[in-house]
Amino acid sequence: AGPCDIYNAGGYPCVAAHSTTRSLLNSYNGPLYQVTRGSDGKSTNIYPLSTGGVANAATQDSFCKLTTCLITVIYDQSGKGNDLSAAPSGGAASGPVSGGYDFVASAIGARVKVGGHEAYGVFTTLATGYRRDNTNGIATGNQPEGIYAVVDGTHYNGNCCWDYGNAETNNRDNGATHMEALYFGSARGTAAGTGNGPWIQADLENGLFAGNQSGSVNPNSPSINYRFTTGIVKGAQSNLWSIRGGNAQSGSLSTFFRGPRPAGYYPMNKEGAIILGIGGDNSDGAQGTFYEGVMTTGFPSDEVENQVQANIVAAGYATTNEYSGPALTVGSAVSLQASGLSGQQYIGHNGSSVSIMPVSSSSSETQKQDVTFTVRSGNNGHCFSFEAVNSPGSFIRHYAYQLYVDNSDNQQRSPSTFADDSTFCPEPGFTGSGSAFRSWSYPTRFFRRVSDGDVYIGTQGGPFAWDSATNFVQQATFTARNGLA
Ligand code: AHR
Numbered sequence: 289a290g291p292c293d294i295y296n297a298g299g300y301p302c303v304a305a306h307s308t309t310r311s312l313l314n315s316y317n318g319p320l321y322q323v324t325r326g327s328d329g330k331s332t333n334i335y336p337l338s339t340g341g342v343a344n345a346a347t348q349d350s351f352c353k354l355t356t357c358l359i360t361v362i363y364d365q366s367g368k369g370n371d372l373s374a375a376p377s378g379g380a381a382s383g384p385v386s387g388g389y390d391f392v393a394s395a396i397g398a399r400v401k402v403g404g405h406e407a408y409g410v411f412t413t414l415a416t417g418y419r420r421d422n423t424n425g426i427a428t429g430n431q432p433e434g435i436y437a438v439v440d441g442t443h444y445n446g447n448c449c450w451d452y453g454n455a456e457t458n459n460r461d462n463g464a465t466h467m468e469a470l471y472f473g474s475a476r477g478t479a480a481g482t483g484n485g486p487w488i489q490a491d492l493e494n495g496l497f498a499g500n501q502s503g504s505v506n507p508n509s510p511s512i513n514y515r516f517t518t519g520i521v522k523g524a525q526s527n528l529w530s531i532r533g534g535n536a537q538s539g540s541l542s543t544f545f546r547g548p549r550p551a552g553y554y555p556m557n558k559e560g561a562i563i564l565g566i567g568g569d570n571s572d573g574a575q576g577t578f579y580e581g582v583m584t585t586g587f588p589s590d591e592v593e594n595q596v597q598a599n600i601v602a603a604g605y606a607t608t609n610e611y612s613g614p615a616l617t618v619g620s621a622v623s624l625q626a627s628g629l630s631g632q633q634y635i636g637h638n639g640s641s642v643s644i645m646p647v648s649s650s651s652s653e654t655q656k657q658d659v660t661f662t663v664r665s666g667n668n669g670h671c672f673s674f675e676a677v678n679s680p681g682s683f684i685r686h687y688a689y690q691l692y693v694d695n696s697d698n699q700q701r702s703p704s705t706f707a708d709d710s711t712f713c714p715e716p717g718f719t720g721s722g723s724a725f726r727s728w729s730y731p732t733r734f735f736r737r738v739s740d741g742d743v744y745i746g747t748q749g750g751p752f753a754w755d756s757a758t759n760f761v762q763q764a765t766f767t768a769r770n771g772l773a
Contacts, residue, residue: 289314290340291436291582291596292366298592300434300584303425304562305365306372307580309400309407310603314340316365323348323395326748326757327355333363342405348395354718354761356748357395358732359410362418362564366582368425370562375419378459378570380448384415384751390572391416393565396715397731398440398577401606410564410578411443412450413730417566421457426560427468427523427585433558434522434588435470437581438536438600441517444473444486445704447573451491452581453521455568457561465557467493467568468529470521472576478502479550481509488512488519488533488544492553493568498531500550509544516579516605518597524587527554532590534597536579536605541597543590575729579605613714613723614768616663616672621771623647623659624674626737627719628762634659635684635735635743635766637676637693642684644741647772654678660773667696667706670728671713677773685710686727689752691735691743705729717765718748724764736764 292302292313305312308321319333320343332351337344348357364370377388385391397411410418427433437452444450453469456462471477474485477496481487487509489496499506509531512519516536523529530546548554562583566572580600588596616622624635626644636645636659647659661674667683674684682695686709696706711728712735718724725735727745736746736754744754746764 289599290316291599294592294595294599295434295582295584295588298588300586300588300592302366302582302584303368304370304583306362306564306582307365308343308359308362308410309402309579310342311336311340312365312580312582316340318365319363321359321363322361323352323357324360325352325355325357326760329749331360337405342402343407345406345408348408352395354716354720356732359393359395362410370420370423370426372418372420372562372564375417375563375566375570376459379461380567380569380571383572386751390566390570391732392418394731399608399610400579401608403604406608409440411731412565412578413575415572417570417572418564419459419561419566421459421561423560423562425585426454426562426583427558428560429558430525430555431558432523432525432585432587433468434520434584434586434593435581436518436520436593436596437470438579438605439472439517439519440515440577441486441513442515443575443577445575446474446485448475448571449491449496449567450565450574450576451567452564452578453491453562453583454558455561455563457559459570461493461569462559464492464494464552465555466559467491468521468523468556468558469563469568470519471496472517472519473574480505481511481544482507483511485511486513488521488531490521490529490531491567492550495550497550499545500547502550506545515607518600520593522587523556528587532593536600538601541594610671611713611715611726613716616714616768618663618665618672620663621660621677621773622663622768623772624766625769627717627722627765627767634772640692640694642691642693642743644737644743653773656773660771666711666728668708668711668728671711673710673712677771683710686730686745689733689744689754691745717767718761719765722765722767725766734764735766736760738763
């Protein structure tokens, strides 16, 4: 059985069921998600390996070979047709994509194993989100609903708002009671939990709540950051709602809050749109990773949710290799040679500026050092980072999509942002040889030189000058050579 079989049997039918990793119903054999590739703009659907099974990631791998892929649709498995796609512009923010749409997620940003099979989650970064305003069967007004999601408890931030759940149908902040979504992250809400977060909170609009006492901490809502975290938010027809959570890899759920709604939040005025990765008004500064989640009608019993948690644990989420390109040796010195340029040209730096530099065996030692980097384990614990040999402690990092060599004291943003933005994952080179260096924190984007020799993180088709589809294949492919210095 899947989570929706359990909810359905319990009398709380799933009205939305989203997952890129597995079927959430025993009988589901439709598409899980759609990917769209950069090379020719074509799309394909990714199905389960078998009815009720795990995603067939190999079909994505072959469709997306030597190009980029985005998750453009996350299909609703409940039968209600509540598919998610790029979120439109909202009251708080307009997305960067043409028409004001938000970015959508990379298809390879969240590699994972489920039941021993490779699969992909939905890694959303800033200005990235999914939405459906015109829904079918989702709770409105004061109707009861249940929500659960499995997230990466280590990928979050303190910005508004990484949500999954019920929001406004006009993409605007329509005031308290107009939302009921699961929030995950370290934004200190109107009623936060203990410690520094992240917390599972309810986004009820104009407020994130880990409890019902505005301005206070709910002592029963802990910071929770299991690599795979289950979060639950549910609201009854009566003035009752609840927040629960646990480790999606083992054990049971704990109840972090159960009681009346915060003052001013009853009765509810839910509108029934569905959001993922953004706030109700398209506030788009948050980041997070989604593996699966559902919305039900009715107020699911704790007992039924406990069975869903057991089902999630049994599904067997586990980590896997985060990259698929040529491995790098930590501690070795490398020079990253650009493809498609005459002579030998490498990614180099002059102080904090990064550009493509011609360097050969007859160049000076200083020039050779400028293009030589020591491979380090990724600064945020994932993949790799590149430390300048002539500037220990300084690493290649992106800032406003451009590459710089910078250190965490001299950085332009917060420490965790430095660690994330100086971490890169090698993928196979787009030309068919060498490597492409994917930004860990913006996984749709790869090291890319542009015509003036500057280096950005770019995509194969996108809104910025460094996202042109033309010449992407050569410009985003590099070969890691032994360090010249
Ligand atoms: O409630 C928190 C956020 O406030 C909502 O997600 C958003 O719509 C508003 O900005």
